[in-house]
Amino acid sequence: MIEIxxxxxxxxxxxxxxxxxxxxxxxxxxxxxGPNGAGKSSLLSLIARxxxxxxxxIRVDGLPVDxxxxxxxxxxxxxxxxxxxxxxxxRVRELVGFGRFPHNGxxxxxxxxxxxxxxxxxFELEEFADRFLDTLSGGQRQRALVAMTFCQGTGYMLLDExxxxxxxxxxxxxxxxxxxxxxQQNRTVIVVLHDVNHAxxxxxxxVAMKAGRIVADGAPADVLRPDVLADVFGxxxxxxxxxxxxxxxxxx
Amino acid sequence: MFVGLRGNLAFALELRAVRLLALVQVxxxxxxxxxxxxxVTANWIxxxxxMGLDAxxxxxxxxxxxxxxxLGFASLxxxxxxxxxxxxxxxxxxxxxxxxxxxxxxxxxxxLTGVVLGVLxxxxxxxxxxxxxxxxxAVVQAASFADFNAVxxxxxxxxLVLTSIGAVIAWRTRHTLDILALGAxxxxxxxxxxxRTVAALLLLVAALVAxxxxxxxxxxxxxxxxVALAERIVNSRRHPLLLPAAALTAIIVLxxxxxxxxxxxxxVSTLGVVIEFxxxxxxxxxxxxxxxx
Numbered sequence: 075m076i077e078i079x080x081x082x083x084x085x086x087x088x089x090x091x092x093x094x095x096x097x098x099x100x101x102x103x104x105x106x107x108g109p110n111g112a113g114k115s116s117l118l119s120l121i122a123r124x125x126x127x128x129x130x131x132i133r134v135d136g137l138p139v140d141x142x143x144x145x146x147x148x149x150x151x152x153x154x155x156x157x158x159x160x161x162x163x164x165r166v167r168e169l170v171g172f173g174r175f176p177h178n179g180x181x182x183x184x185x186x187x188x189x190x191x192x193x194x195x196x197f198e199l200e201e202f203a204d205r206f207l208d209t210l211s212g213g214q215r216q217r218a219l220v221a222m223t224f225c226q227g228t229g230y231m232l233l234d235e236x237x238x239x240x241x242x243x244x245x246x247x248x249x250x251x252x253x254x255x256x257x258q259q260n261r262t263v264i265v266v267l268h269d270v271n272h273a274x275x276x277x278x279x280x281v282a283m284k285a286g287r288i289v290a291d292g293a294p295a296d297v298l299r300p301d302v303l304a305d306v307f308g309x310x311x312x313x314x315x316x317x318x319x320x321x322x323x324x325x326x
Numbered sequence: 327m328f329v330g331l332r333g334n335l336a337f338a339l340e341l342r343a344v345r346l347l348a349l350v351q352v353x354x355x356x357x358x359x360x361x362x363x364x365x366v367t368a369n370w371i372x373x374x375x376x377m378g379l380d381a382x383x384x385x386x387x388x389x390x391x392x393x394x395x396x397l398g399f400a401s402l403x404x405x406x407x408x409x410x411x412x413x414x415x416x417x418x419x420x421x422x423x424x425x426x427x428x429x430x431x432x433x434x435x436x437x438l439t440g441v442v443l444g445v446l447x448x449x450x451x452x453x454x455x456x457x458x459x460x461x462x463x464a465v466v467q468a469a470s471f472a473d474f475n476a477v478x479x480x481x482x483x484x485x486l487v488l489t490s491i492g493a494v495i496a497w498r499t500r501h502t503l504d505i506l507a508l509g510a511x512x513x514x515x516x517x518x519x520x521x522r523t524v525a526a527l528l529l530l531v532a533a534l535v536a537x538x539x540x541x542x543x544x545x546x547x548x549x550x551x552x553v554a555l556a557e558r559i560v561n562s563r564r565h566p567l568l569l570p571a572a573a574l575t576a577i578i579v580l581x582x583x584x585x586x587x588x589x590x591x592x593x594v595s596t597l598g599v600v601i602e603f604x605x606x607x608x609x610x611x612x613x614x615x616x617x618x619x
Contacts, residue, residue, distance in 0.1 A: 124511050148517025155511045163563045172505060176517040180501020226516070 075100050076121060076230065076262070081130030083116055083286075090116045092286045094130070098279075100229070103256045103263045105273035107297075108283035109307055114266045115156065117283070118232050121264075122153035134230055148176035152226035154219055156234040156266070160207055166218045167203040170194060173225030193221040196251060197244075212239035220248060224255070231255070233265045237272065245269075249276040274298055274320045282306045298322055347486060348477040348542060349584060353576030355489045355538035357556070358496045359531040360549030361565070361572050365507045366527050367433055373549045374535045376437055377422070377528075378444030379415050380544035385447040386411055387469040388454045396462040399469075408481050411540035412488075412533075418443070419532035423525050433524070474542055474584065485541045492534045493573070499527070500565040507563060551605040552576040579604075 076098040083091040091113045098104055106114045119125050121132055123139040132139045134151050152173070160169065170193050174186040182190075194200050197217045207215055216239045223231060233252075237245045253276050255261040267273045273280050273294060280297040282290040284306050290297045298320040303311040312323040363374045375381075390407075391399045422439055455463055496503075502523060506513050513520050538545070556571035557563060583600045 119511075122515060124514050143517075144514060144519045145517035148515065153511075153515045155515075160508055160512070163557075168564065169508075172508065172512075172516060175501065175505055180504065 077133045079131045101260050102278040104279045105277035106266045106281050112283040113286040151230040152223045152228040153232045154223040170221045170225050173222040193225040197221045230262045235266050270322045344479050348474050349580040351486050351489050352538045353580045354573045355534040356549045357552050357572035357576035359534040360553045363531045365503050374531050377440035379535050381444040381447035383539045385451045388451040388466050391462050391466050392454045396465040408540050412536045415536035485537050488537045503565040
């Protein structure tokens, strides 16, 4: 369970988050949606202790994120940032293997190797496994980073706009892998999405944010309504239904 | 060590052994500190000299000559001088690091402070150099270049022990260094306590640089060269490979350079000059080769 209580964040005078309260039970896929600058990424990085908590409390699985040893949290929670550039010259297999660091401290054994191979296979990275990251396309690099996040094998996974740079095939495939992780391994996934239609199909719950506050929270059918969307994104959006799921015509 | 050996064997061998060990010690210290420093700052063209340590060393030399005169400088207890310099350089780094640790850790700010302090120490050295006697200035000049010929064996032993400890610590953190190289967010996400680790590593870098600088003088340029070369040779930035490769490259460059100097050039110059010349040439070749691809 992720418990967020009274969390606020500000840079000088800019209020990024204001009194955010949110409880996400274990299991399930939650999508965070909202316009640019709504505070989605900030909330995610606070949960993952990438930034110090200014006020309020956040607990993951009962562990307060500001006082729990970083290594212990890294076995509980994995994060993929949207701008996760890799500075170092690395091969894809090495990068994916770093996902095992919180468990093995860098000494990779056979069990780790099996998990790395599984992640490489899952994201169809086998043919690039021994290529350097800087020789790959943006989408291939993104898949390698997602594979590393999966390889970390944590109960909680936070992904910030993981569909960036991915084509339709791999975007759909990633959402299906996330769904499978939730259903088959009972992992908890929180994902920031810009394409609300992916959220409509794959999420159990959608949390909509605007100007540092949570403005809507519920099942896809309850959040993806014209009135709610107009409030969140600031323009009139039509919603129809396709295959029993809401389909948002946000591009018209 | 055995090239062109003649005369009193025991004397020559001892002299050469001390020099060889000094070269090895400096090579390891410079290589390891540069690798760690580059990883921590996520910048592959920096050397620890940007923290202003060698400028502080130069300032110390000039200030000592200024205060005691050339003769007094030469008659200072070398042990006292060595430990004083190591302590001073490590303290400066600590003083830089501690305020950063209390608030948010910002490497850019740390480096900037180091650069500014370096400029300050250099200007002060220049000022003092103008005030002292030209003859005594020659003493300062001699002390500002790395010199492997006048290394004291008792200090060398201390230097070797300290450098070995530093190298072992760096080797034990080699996997964490790999994770740090991924970038700040990824490192925290994978469970590295970044600010504490980075501060400890910077202190390690400072200690290594301080020991080797106090022993022979400033040779930090060498680090850039050997790390770039080692990275080419092993074709990876993984620390389990890069750390030993860089240390080995540094030893080969230093010992090779010294041999070339003594037996090829007849000892006309100092090793620092030879290394800067060869290093510059290698760097240009590397740049040209990179341009062709």
